[in-house]
Amino acid sequence: MEELIGVAASSGIAIGKVQLKQKNKLSYTTNKxxxxxxxKEINSLMSSLKKAIKELEILQENxxxxxxxxEAEIFAVQVTILSDPDLLDLIENKIKNDKLNAAAALAESIEEYVLIFKSMPDEYxxxxxxxxxxxxxxxLKILSGSHEESEALSADSILVAEDLTAADIVNIDTEMVKAIITREGSKTSHVAIMARSLGIARQ
Structure with missing residues (x-):
């Protein structure tokens, strides 16, 4: 039997059946x-941003x-990100100057922001x-019309995934899931913070 060792981000011991959560690849069209x-592209972007912010506000309440x-403030942070005027200017400039469609402009801009945060010295x-x-x-999911279907969970599941989002944790059925294991993240990740709050063991 192979033994896997990880970093405990939320304390606890759980015994159950492993259930793998597949990561759906997000696809979108890139064109000039x-x-x-x-x-039209800017209007589509703004409409999608507005819908995404509304979804995040509902998740915040939940x-x-x-x-x-x-834990609710986690979603307020994401609302702030999507409302950042510098980010919006960056996306709009890619649409106006580089003649990228809204989805491609958004994806490029988000990737640039991700790299900036990943290069910061502070772990948090x-x-x-x-x-x-x-x-x-x-x-991007709203812009591209993508829909992620929820997977049915069996009782006493140990959910294993590459990564989980804060939204995944809010929507998790704590009666079914006893623990979660992810490849990505750390003790200071939002997933870890929320798992601790729900009393779910997380590694």
């Missing part, structure tokens, strides 16, 4: 647009009800790169 398509104010700030990516991916 014409001058007369710029306004997190507040399930876990408390501190490096972890915020995940917030930038998750916030950006939410908008």
């Amino acid at each position: 647009i014409k001058e007369d398509e710029i306004d 997190a507040r009800d399930k876990m408390g104010e501190e 700030m490096r972890e915020r790169a995940a917030d930038v990516r998750h916030a950006g991916d939410r908008v």
Whole structure:
């Protein structure tokens, strides 16, 4: 039997059946647009941003009800990211000057922001790169019309995934999931903070 050793981000011992959560690859179209398509792409971007922020505000309320104010603030951080005027200017400039469609402009801009956060010396700030990516991916899913189907969980599951988002944790059924294991993240990640709040063992 192979023994795997990791870093405990949330204390506890759990015995259950491993359930693998597959990471759906986010796909979108990259293409050059014409001058007369710029306004349409910007309007599409702004509409998708507005919808994403609304979704995050609902998640914030759900997190507040399930876990408390501190955990709910995680989604407020993502709202702040999507409302950042510097980020919005960067995306719009890629649409206007580089003639990229909205999805491609957003993806490039988010990747640039992620790299900035990942290069920061402070571990907590490096972890915020995940917030930038998750916030950006939410908008990208709306722009591209992607839908992520939820997987049915069996009782006493140990959920194993490459990574989980704060939204995944809010929507998790704590009656079914006894522990979670992820390849990405650390003790200061939002997933770890929320898992501790829900009393879910996490590694």
